[in-house]
Amino acid sequence: MIGAMTxxxxxxxxxxxxxxxxxxxxxxxxxxxxxxxxIAIGLIGIFLLIKAxxxxxxxxxxxxxxxxxxxxxxxxxxxxIRDLFVVTVLxxxxxxxxxxxxxxxxxxxxxxxxxxxxxxxxxxxxxxLAAVPSIVFGLWGAQVLGPTLEPFETWLNKVFGWFPLFxxxxxxxxxxxxxxxxxxVLAVMLLPIxxxxxxxxxxxxxxxxxxxxxxxxxxxxxxxxxTVLPFGRSGYIAASMLxxxxxxxxxxxxxxxxxxxxxxxxxSLFDGGYTFASKIASAASEFSQPLPTGAYIAAGLVLFVLTxxxxxxxxxxxGGKVHK
Amino acid sequence: xxTTESTLDRPASPPAFQPVSGARKTKNLVxxxxxxxxxxxxxxxxxxxxxxxxxxxxxxLLSADWWTHSLKxxxxxxxxxxxxxxxxxxxLQTLVCALIAVPVGVLAAIYLVEYGRxxxxxxxxxxxxxxxxxxxxVAALFVFALWIGTFGLGQSAFAVSLSLVLLMLPVVVRSTExxxxxxxxxxxxxxxxxxxxxxxxxxxxxxxxxxSGVVTGVMLAMARVMGETAPVLVLVGYSKSINFNIFDGNxxxxxxxxxxxxxxxxxxxxLRVWGAALTLIILIMLFNLVxxxxxxxSAIKTK
Numbered sequence: 001m002i003g004a005m006t007x008x009x010x011x012x013x014x015x016x017x018x019x020x021x022x023x024x025x026x027x028x029x030x031x032x033x034x035x036x037x038x039i040a041i042g043l044i045g046i047f048l049l050i051k052a053x054x055x056x057x058x059x060x061x062x063x064x065x066x067x068x069x070x071x072x073x074x075x076x077x078x079x080x081i082r083d084l085f086v087v088t089v090l091x092x093x094x095x096x097x098x099x100x101x102x103x104x105x106x107x108x109x110x111x112x113x114x115x116x117x118x119x120x121x122x123x124x125x126x127x128x129l130a131a132v133p134s135i136v137f138g139l140w141g142a143q144v145l146g147p148t149l150e151p152f153e154t155w156l157n158k159v160f161g162w163f164p165l166f167x168x169x170x171x172x173x174x175x176x177x178x179x180x181x182x183x184x185v186l187a188v189m190l191l192p193i194x195x196x197x198x199x200x201x202x203x204x205x206x207x208x209x210x211x212x213x214x215x216x217x218x219x220x221x222x223x224x225x226x227t228v229l230p231f232g233r234s235g236y237i238a239a240s241m242l243x244x245x246x247x248x249x250x251x252x253x254x255x256x257x258x259x260x261x262x263x264x265x266x267x268s269l270f271d272g273g274y275t276f277a278s279k280i281a282s283a284a285s286e287f288s289q290p291l292p293t294g295a296y297i298a299a300g301l302v303l304f305v306l307t308x309x310x311x312x313x314x315x316x317x318x319g320g321k322v323h324k
Numbered sequence: 325x326x327t328t329e330s331t332l333d334r335p336a337s338p339p340a341f342q343p344v345s346g347a348r349k350t351k352n353l354v355x356x357x358x359x360x361x362x363x364x365x366x367x368x369x370x371x372x373x374x375x376x377x378x379x380x381x382x383x384x385l386l387s388a389d390w391w392t393h394s395l396k397x398x399x400x401x402x403x404x405x406x407x408x409x410x411x412x413x414x415x416l417q418t419l420v421c422a423l424i425a426v427p428v429g430v431l432a433a434i435y436l437v438e439y440g441r442x443x444x445x446x447x448x449x450x451x452x453x454x455x456x457x458x459x460x461x462v463a464a465l466f467v468f469a470l471w472i473g474t475f476g477l478g479q480s481a482f483a484v485s486l487s488l489v490l491l492m493l494p495v496v497v498r499s500t501e502x503x504x505x506x507x508x509x510x511x512x513x514x515x516x517x518x519x520x521x522x523x524x525x526x527x528x529x530x531x532x533x534x535x536s537g538v539v540t541g542v543m544l545a546m547a548r549v550m551g552e553t554a555p556v557l558v559l560v561g562y563s564k565s566i567n568f569n570i571f572d573g574n575x576x577x578x579x580x581x582x583x584x585x586x587x588x589x590x591x592x593x594x595l596r597v598w599g600a601a602l603t604l605i606i607l608i609m610l611f612n613l614v615x616x617x618x619x620x621x622s623a624i625k626t627k
Contacts, residue, residue, distance in 0.1 A: 026523035030439055032449040033431035038492060041451045044462065044490075047469040105362020113359050122363065133551025136601045139586075140373045179373050195366075211577065217341075219348055219354035221437045224489040242457065252553035252579070256586065260508020276379050277554070284558040287468065300465040301437045304458065311457035 043088060048301040054077075056293025063298070067264035067277065071292035081276070081302055083265040088181060088275040088303075090267070091254065092247035093188055094183025100240050102187075103194035108224060109234075110195070111202045123199065130192035138256030141185035146176040151320030153180055157270055158204045170263040177259030186255055190243040194305060197242060201235025202228055238318035245310040251277035272277040276303040335347030348359035348477040377602050384599025395551025395581075396565040401590045407600050409566040414607065415480050418550050420570055421488035426542055428489075430531075436497070437504040438526055456494035463490040465556040473558075479560050481570040484577075487555040492545045505533040538619055547608045553579035578604040 058077050061068055066080025106126060114122050153176050160166040169178060205228045213223040255277050262270035274282060280296045280303075287293045390406040398405035431602055432452075436445060467487040471477050507530050515525040531538075555578050562584045563574035576584075578600050585596045 022523045022535070023521050028525070029433035031432045031444070033344060033428045034435040034440065036428060036445065037432055037455060037497070038447050038451045040445075040490060040493075041454055041458075043470070044458065044466045047466055047474070051469040051473055086583075102362045102365050105359045106366050109359045109425040113356065114363075115331075125370065126366055129366065131547060131605075132370075133553070133579065133604055133613055134374060135551065135553045135582050135610065136373070136377060139597065139601055140376055144376050145369075171488075191366050199356075217344075219344060219352040221352040222348070224355070230406045237479055245457040246459075249461065251459065251461045252557070252583065256583075265369050275338055277459055280465060281554055281557050283627070284464075287472075287558070290473070294469075294474070297465055297469060300462050304462045307457050308454055308464070311454050312450075314457075315453050 012320075025314075029287040045301075048087060048297055048304060051290075051294050052298035052301050054293050054300055055295075056090070058291055061149055061293070069295070069296045071283070072159060077291060077295055077297075081299055084276045084279055084299060086265045086267060086304075087258075087271065088248055088277075088306075090269065090271075091179045091186060091258075091275060092244055094180060094261075094269060094271035096240060096244055096246045097318040098184060098187035099190040099194055101245060103191055103198060103239070104193065107202055107232075108141060108197035108228070110199050112220070112224060112228065123196075123241055126192050126195050128192075129188065130196075134189065134250060134253045134301065135256070137185055137189055138253035140176075140321050141253060141257040142177065145185060146181045149181055149184065150174070150176040153178060154320060156180075164267055165269050167266065167268045168265055169268045170261045171259050171270075171272035173191045173270060175259070177257055177272055178270045179258070179272075182254050182257050183269070185257060186247045188251055189250065189253070191246055193246055194239045194243045195235075197239035198232065198236045201232040205231045236316045237302075241314035241317065243312055245307045245314065248310065249277055249307050250275075251281050253268045254278040255281050276300070276306075333348045347439050371456065372433065374605075377598060377605060381595070381598035381600075382406065384595045385602060390599065392494065394566050396595075398564070400588045401592050403592045403595065407578065407581060408599065409563070410576045410578045410581040411603065411607070412549055412566060412568070413580075414604070415555075416575070417484050417488065417571055417577055418546050420482065420485040421492055421549060422546055423546070424485070425489045425492040425496055429480035430492050430500050430538060432493075433497045433500035433504060434526060434531075435443070435604075436501050438522075438530070440583055452494045455490065456498070458490060459485070460491055460552050460554040461558070463487045464558040466490070467555070468558050477572075478572075480572060481560050481567075481575040482554045483559040483577075485570065488549045488552060488557060491552060492549045495545035495548060496542060500538050503537030503541065504530060506532045506535075506537070519584070520553070523553060536621070538590060540615045540619040543611050543618065547611035550608055550611070551579060552585060556580040578607070 054076060056063060059079060060076060061078040061080045063080050065082050066078065067083045068078045068080055070076075070078040070085070081278040110119055110123050110126070151174060154173055156166050157168065157173065161168065171177065209231070210223060213227050216225060255278035258274065258278060259272040260274070265271050265273055276299050280300055283296055287296070353395060354459035367407075387404075387406070391405060392408055393404075393406040393412075394409035395405040395407070396409075418466045432448065439445075440448065464487045467483050467490075471486065477483070506526065511529050512525055515523070515529045518551060520528075556579055560577075560580070562580055563576050566574050567575045569575075582597050582600045582604070585593045585600070588596075
């Protein structure tokens with residue numbers, strides 16, 4: 001709407017045919033900045049690819065299905081992303097399963113239940129969670145939350161051990177440096193992200209629909225179920241996918257919490273290991289020789305592609321309702 | 325007679341208003357309770373975390389050395405020294421990052437709002453969304469591949485700032501875009517009517533009107549970037565002493581100090597870890613606070 005008017009007024013701003021050098025310079029500057037962002041994304045993909053290909057060629061293991069990641073000997077590289085992928089996806093899914101319903105509840109609370117005057121301060125409290133740096137979440141998760149969750153995880157493991165996800169992991173449960181603990185911490189980190197977007201979408205629900213539902217005698221919950229939730233569903237799903245993208249790429253919190261494991265992943269939530277991001281960060285100080293470094297860059301490329309897909313999907317699901 | 329009267333008393337149809345049934349009432353109550361609980365569940369970890377950090381870290385902040393000294397020459401088990409060098413490092417890296425990201429981000433936002441049409445504009449919005457989802461470790465790896473792997477330059481704080489630019493750009497673009505769209509169209513039209521060129525209208529009318537919002541967005545973006553740890557792990561080395569040179573040598577930031585001291589299991593090391601965590605949170609809160617104050621004092625007047 002604004003855009004269309006700007007174009008019109010832009011043309012009527014000067015007399016027809018008058019070319020101002022200032023205008024074209026400024027236009028080129030701003031267009032160039034926009035272009036720079038597009039190019040930056042392209043460069044990320046291209047450079048990671050260039051640096052990853054030689055190592056992928058030298059890889060003696062199956063890149064997609066090998067659980068090994070041995071890069072100590074540059075002449076005998078053996079690395080695959082199977083375990084990184086499993087750990088990354090499992091921890092992110094645990095985070096989503098926990099965070100999605102809670103975030104939905106918070107968004108409803110902030111938009112329709114909290115007293116109007118308290119709604120903003122309450123929203124600010126949830127946003128504060130986003131201001132806490134991830135390394136502090138990692139500290140807290142490893143030293144405070146993990147030990148607290150340990151009895152609960154032991155119990156889950158004992159009672160539901162027959163179910164593959166809760167089976168014995170490849171690390172001891174002591175200290176609870178498990179995928180499960182990481183998932184819980186990631187869930188806390190996702191809450192403000194999912195909530196803030198969902199909240200904005202719920203706010204846009206047409207008031208007429210809400211009042212119509214109430215006038216027909218709907219209770220508050222029925223009103224929410226018949227007007228706000230259907231209207232906000234796509235936005236909520238998009239927000240959750242944005243959260244998923246964040247969880248997939250979270251680095252240092254995972255690195256601090258998750259214990260390393262000598263054995264390959266067994267698809268249990270009580271496994272240890274590395275995610276893509278934490279694997280790369282854990283080896284960051286050893287990036288000296290090109291070939292071993294390339295192996296980590298290849299892992300980074302996979303992570304980049306994963307988050308690209310998730311974010312692009314989130315955008316298409318949202319269909320213009322979400323501006324974040 | 326009596327029979328007709330009783331039919332007259334009865335309504336022709338059952339009343340339209342019926343009491344809300346017990347099942348519906350219960351459902352409504354359950355929903356209310358669950359929604360309220362969800363909010364409480366979010367508050368618990370926040371309070372728990374903040375209390376933990378303050379309880380474990382505040383004694384470190386009480387010593388005067390904490391704010392004025394580095395850790396140069398401090399042994400792992402000693403309770404002396406401070407994080408002055410890390411605060412300097414954090415602020416320098418964030419500032420240099422902002423110096424690059426703010427002009428590019430603001431100009432890109434101007435492009436999207438004032439000029440952007442057609443395919444390039446659509447691609448740019450899309451890419452800004454993608455960029456905001458790029459994990460910090462990927463941004464760090466990219467700068468590593470470009471700066472160190474291709475150009476052959478060494479690790480430096482400037483490389484960290486470059487990767488932070490990638491993380492800061494989308495935040496600046498989005499917030500600036502939002503602010504520019506809030507500027508009333510009448511202001512632009514009035515300016516055009518007086519014969520002012522478009523670029524001058526943007527620079528002298530639109531930007532100043534939106535300035536406070538842009539500043540708020542930049543402060544929030546800086547606060548976000550400050551706590552990033554992944555880039556400093558990949559792109560710069562740890563140092564115990566003060567370094568003002570962003571192009572050369574190791575430079576410690578608060579996240580890097582926390583991460584490095586984590587390997588020190590002694591009580592002094594743990595105190596430094598939590599103290600630095602508290603310092604980092606305070607720094608980030610300060611930036612957030614300034615952002616809130618700026619936006620409170622000068623909001624855009626839409627009509």
